[in-house]
Amino acid sequence: MFNQIIDQPELLPTNQLLQKHLNSSVYLTNNVWKVAFSPCSKYLAIPKQDIYGENCVLVVKCSNWNAKDIHTADLSVCQRFTCTSGIWSLAFGQRKTEESHSHQSTLLDPNNLLLPKTRRELLNRRRSSLSVVNRRHDFTKDLFLAAGLADGKINIWNIDTGELTLILKDHQSTVCGLDFTSCTMQLATCSHDTTIKLWDLLDDGNMYKTLNEWTHVINAVKWSPDETLLCAVGPYELVILYDTVTWEELHKFEGHLHSVVDCAFSSDSALLATASYDTQVILWSTITGEILKTFAHKIPMPLKIYAGGDNGAFVRSVVITKYNHNIITACDDNKIRWFSLALNDKSRMIYERTETNVLCVAMTVDGHTMAVSNRNGEVHLLSTLSTAGTCHPPPLKYFCRLLINTSLGTKRKEAFSLSLSQHLIKYLAYQDIKTK
Amino acid sequence: MTTNANDLHCETPKNMYVKLISSDGHEFYIKRDLALTSQTIRAMLSGPGQYAENETNAIHFRCISSQVLARICSYFAYKARYSNSTIEIPEFPIAPEHALEILMAANFLDC
Numbered sequence: 001m002f003n004q005i006i007d008q009p010e011l012l013p014t015n016q017l018l019q020k021h022l023n024s025s026v027y028l029t030n031n032v033w034k035v036a037f038s039p040c041s042k043y044l045a046i047p048k049q050d051i052y053g054e055n056c057v058l059v060v061k062c063s064n065w066n067a068k069d070i071h072t073a074d075l076s077v078c079q080r081f082t083c084t085s086g087i088w089s090l091a092f093g094q095r096k097t098e099e100s101h102s103h104q105s106t107l108l109d110p111n112n113l114l115l116p117k118t119r120r121e122l123l124n125r126r127r128s129s130l131s132v133v134n135r136r137h138d139f140t141k142d143l144f145l146a147a148g149l150a151d152g153k154i155n156i157w158n159i160d161t162g163e164l165t166l167i168l169k170d171h172q173s174t175v176c177g178l179d180f181t182s183c184t185m186q187l188a189t190c191s192h193d194t195t196i197k198l199w200d201l202l203d204d205g206n207m208y209k210t211l212n213e214w215t216h217v218i219n220a221v222k223w224s225p226d227e228t229l230l231c232a233v234g235p236y237e238l239v240i241l242y243d244t245v246t247w248e249e250l251h252k253f254e255g256h257l258h259s260v261v262d263c264a265f266s267s268d269s270a271l272l273a274t275a276s277y278d279t280q281v282i283l284w285s286t287i288t289g290e291i292l293k294t295f296a297h298k299i300p301m302p303l304k305i306y307a308g309g310d311n312g313a314f315v316r317s318v319v320i321t322k323y324n325h326n327i328i329t330a331c332d333d334n335k336i337r338w339f340s341l342a343l344n345d346k347s348r349m350i351y352e353r354t355e356t357n358v359l360c361v362a363m364t365v366d367g368h369t370m371a372v373s374n375r376n377g378e379v380h381l382l383s384t385l386s387t388a389g390t391c392h393p394p395p396l397k398y399f400c401r402l403l404i405n406t407s408l409g410t411k412r413k414e415a416f417s418l419s420l421s422q423h424l425i426k427y428l429a430y431q432d433i434k435t436k
Numbered sequence: 437m438t439t440n441a442n443d444l445h446c447e448t449p450k451n452m453y454v455k456l457i458s459s460d461g462h463e464f465y466i467k468r469d470l471a472l473t474s475q476t477i478r479a480m481l482s483g484p485g486q487y488a489e490n491e492t493n494a495i496h497f498r499c500i501s502s503q504v505l506a507r508i509c510s511y512f513a514y515k516a517r518y519s520n521s522t523i524e525i526p527e528f529p530i531a532p533e534h535a536l537e538i539l540m541a542a543n544f545l546d547c
Contacts, residue, residue, distance in 0.1 A: 323527075368524065392525075393518045396511045396547050399528050400539035407532050418536065424543055 008351065009338075012369065014065055015381040017075040021060065022379060026050050029377035034360050037371065038092040038143055039182070041065075041364035043078075043159060044371055045145055046379050047087035055083045057090065057147055059159060065369040066383055081145075081157050081164070089148035092159075093180030093187065095140050095202070137165055139185050139201040148175025148189060156201070166205050170197060177220040181227045188230055190218035196232055209247065214238070219261045224269035228410045229286060231272055235259035239274050241286060245410055251289045255282050257307040262317050266324040268405035270412075271341075271430060273327055275318040278307040281329050283341070285430055287405075287412050292434045293347050295339045297331045317360045321384060322367030323394055323402075326350070328384075330358040336372060341433060342394075355380070401428055454481065455494035456509070462502035468493075470512040474547040500544075504537045508545065515547075 030049045037044055044060045059079040067073035143159040152171035157164050173192035180187055185201040195212040199205055211232075218234040229250070230242040239253040239260050258278035265272055271292070272284045279302060283293040298313040317330040320341070327339045336358055338351040357375035363384065364370070373379045405428065408415055415428050426432065454471045456464045472478045480495055497505065511528060518525045530538055 366524075392520070393515050393528065396508065396528070396542040397539060399530055400535050400542060403530050403532060403535045404539065407535070420536065420540065421543075424539060427543070428539075 009353065009370070009382045009384055012066060012381045012383050013070045014062060014067060014073045014075050017070060017073060018060060018379060018381060021058070021075075021077050022046070022048070022377070027377065031375045032359060032373035032377055032379060033088060034090050035362050035371050035373045035379055036090040036092055036145075037362055037364045037369075038145075038159070039094050039096070039365050040143065041366045041368070043092065043143070043145075044362075044379075045090045045092065045147075046373070047090065047147070048377065049086075055086055055149075057081045057083065057087060057145070057157075059145065065364065065381055079157070079159060079162050081147075081155070081162075083147060083149055083155055084151060084153070086150040087147050088150060088174055088176045089178040089189075091146050091178045091180050091187075092143060093146060093185055093201070094143045095185045096183040135202075135204050137201075137204060139165075144185075144201075146178055146180065146187060148178045148191075150174045152191065152193070154178065154187075154189060154199075156205075166201075168199060168205055168207070170207055171195070176217065179220075179222050181223045182225055184227065186223070186227070188221040188223060190221045190232060190234075192217045194218070196221055196230075211242070211247070219259065220263060222263050222265060224265045224286070225267055226269045226406055226409055228412075229265070229269060231263045231265070231274075233260040233263050233274055237276070239263070239272075239284070241272070243410060251284075251286070253282075253284050253289070253291075255284075255291050255294075256280065257304055258309075258314075261315070264318050264320045264327075266320050267322065268324075268402045270405040270428075271320070271324065273318050273320055275315040275329060277311075277314040278302075279311055279313040279315060279331075280307075281315055281318050281327060281339075283327070283433075287415055287429045290434075292430055293341075294435070295327065295329065295337075295347050295349075297329065297333065297335075297337065316358070319361050319363045319370070321363060322365075323398070325394075328361050328363070328370065330355075330361045330372065332358075334358060336361060347435060353382075397427065401430075404428060453493070456505060457494060457496040458500055458502040458505040459498050460502050462505070464505060464509050466509050466512060470509075470516055473512045473515050474508075474545040476545045476547075497541075500541045501537065504534055504541050507531075507534065507538055508541060508547070511542075511547065 027048045027050050035046050046058045048058055049055050058077050061078040062075040144156055146156045148154050152173050154168040154175055156166040171191040171193050175189050175191045177190040187199040190196045194214050195210050196218055197207050198209040199207045216235050218232050220233050222231045228244055230244050232240045237256040241251040243250050256276040256278055258276050260274050260276040262275040270286055272286050273281055275281045279298040281295040282291055285292050297315055302311050314332040315329050319328050325342050329337050334354055334356045336353045336355050337349050340350050355372055360373045362371045370382050370384050371379055453465045454468050514528050
């Protein structure tokens with residue numbers, strides 16, 4: 001079904017414009033641990049440090065990152081925010097009004113409407129009014145950027161007006177990971193003080209829950225796109241999935257051999273990819289809890305003793321592309337790799353690109369562009385439009401699977417009780433891409 | 437969609453369209469090359485003479501309803517439009533009420 005067209009992802013013409021802004025002598029070369037794109041795909045946030053020692057976040061705006069002609073592309077640094085200490089994590093958030101979620105219940109037994117299926121529904125019930133009159137800050141309309149700092153504070157800026165709207169102070173130590181939900185402006189943060197805190201920005205930044213069951217740092221947190229799951233990853237091979245409605249631990253995934261540093265969900269929340277220092281990226285099914293595929297970055301696979309130690313090929317970052325065609329990873333052996341998810345049964349790398357000291361890979365929500373950052377303070381823009389899988393429309397079964405998995409919400413396990421043949425239920429649980 | 441005049445399947449105007457009949461009697465006339473996106477329909481229409489559909493260019497689906505079949509025909513057009521496309525491929529919208537039936541039909545039709 002998928003013809004393999006391996007066009008090289010290329011540096012975009014707008015990349016040159018970006019370098020001009022970043023390479024000005026005002027900035028020091030710093031480790032750019034994280035870059036983030038906004039949900040509207042127009043803004044890119046980059047943390048930098050200037051020669052006076054001040055930490056700042058540059059927000060670059062471009063209406064079309066893939067513009068062919070440099071002169072018509074309007075890339076510019078639209079904001080420059082300063083912070084009191086080093087920036088460890090960044091995320092954009094914007095409230096989205098839901099178009100239609102009443103249809104979610106028609107898929108399954110309508111009598112099961114009693115339990116809220118997603119966090120969104122739970123919040124809609126609890127909050128009697130989202131009226132802005134009662135709140136000190138208005139988080140319902142604009143685009144916001146949150147940055148987690150080394151001193152434990154979280155700064156939240158309004159991108160449109162440029163003001164520092166809120167500073168969240170509760171963590172005792174560096175906030176190393178942050179993530180916003182896609183629609184309801186909930187923020188999850190994880191820190192070196194071994195806790196995960198959850199903040200509701202629509203309730204004025206109220207911190208309503210702390211998860212502190214560990215004695216080690218949590219490296220990253222991510223919400224699933226439908227907001228029903230929260231994934232936390234950390235050292236000692238920790239990968240945990242929480243149900244966001246009841247905050248129970250749904251799955252504790254075992255399989256990595258070293259510290260796990262990054263995770264990514266597929267667009268229907270049925271797949272979770274985790275990147276670890278043990279040179280692997282493992283793809284888990286959130287429905288069944290099993291390993292579907294592993295992607296190796298060092299071939300042959302290192303023995304356990306090396307996988308658990310210094311092996312020179314730590315995988316730092318992972319993203320899943322739109323429609324779940326590919327996984328893109330950044331590894332300490334100076335390479336960015338594309339792996340295909342759509343090819344059944346094979347964990348084959350379809351493309352790799354050298355990028356020295358690469359740290360982070362980020363993709364726009366619309367799937368056209370990706371940004372790659374490294375330890376030399378550089379950020380490069382690449383086009384993802386022509387890589388494998390994007391030249392042909394996916395099969396109809398694919399769209400059905402995405403839709404059904406998205407609609408299931410927290411009742412994910414009930415996929416097994418739907419009135420479908422075994423073969424189709426396995427297809428829904430992504431068993432067709434599982435390595436045999 | 438324009439038809440390629442050299443296409444072997446479209447020798448005569450009579451063979452250019454096929455008729456797909458749903459379980460509730462709706463008849464859908466679509467271009468033959470669009471219908472051949474589905475491997476099952478391709479097999480039914482060009483098999484070694486076992487299927488009666490060979491002669492009449494009509495296929496009666498007793499288990500696929502008209503709404504589902506209509507959506508499937510739209511998918512054939514979507515696929516033909518965006519195959520080998522250089523522009524961004526938009527998402528194919530499916531109504532959630534029909535998602536399960538469309539999945540079963542798509543599985544049967546292998547498309």
